[in-house]
Amino acid sequence: MPEPYLISFPKLGDEAFGYISVAEQLQYIPFEVKRTFWTYKTPEYIVRGRHAHYRTEQVLVAAAGRIIVTTENVRGDIQFFRLEDPSVGLYVPPHVWHTMQYSDCAVQLAFASHPYDEKDYIRSRDEFRQVWRTAL
Template identity: 70%
Template sequence: MENPFLINFPKLGAPEIGYISVTEQQQLVPFEVKRIFWTYYTPESIVRGRHAHHITEQVLIAAAGRLTVTTELADGAIQTFRLEDPHVGLYVPPHAWHTMQYSHSAVQLVLASAPYDEQDYIRNYDDFRQIWQGK
């Protein structure tokens, strides 16, 4: 099982003209992207996420503002990532419980390996530990 890890996308441009970051299918993202969504206007006091997935892999990107992402694996390993550069993404494997907190101006872009399916979500923390502990 893979652990969460950071992906550095190319940062092309210069301060006087701006920047662009780009990737092409499965060049830096380790899966075929089947769903793209973004979150915004999330109050700073709100913690989102609080789930894991059975099969969906994700890359989280702070397109604007700052995201603080905490991941936990079934073995208890906890990592905290501060995303605030739009050319850096965080790979979140399906077996990682994750939470996100946002700065007021944050826009989170998510690349996902599967379309939305409620059955793929593990929303109960104790279920997450039980499902992934033995794998």
């Protein structure tokens, strides 16, 4: 099973004039992007995500602000990622439970390998652990 990992996008520019990051033809993303979405104006006390996917892979980018992403793989290994540089994305493979907590005014950009399908979601942590325990 693949593990979550950070992806560095090119960062062009300098502090005096600003930066641009580019993913031409989305070449830094390890799957074909079939859905792009962004979340914003999420209060700091809200924890989003709280699910895993059967098939969908994602790359998450903090386009603005800070996002703390917590992941748990099928073996129960937990990792914490602090996204706050728009030139860095987090690859989240399928079968990984993940949650996100946002700073004030954070904007999260997400690239996904599949269109939205409610049947692809595991929304109960107990169900997540039960489903993947049998896969080990």
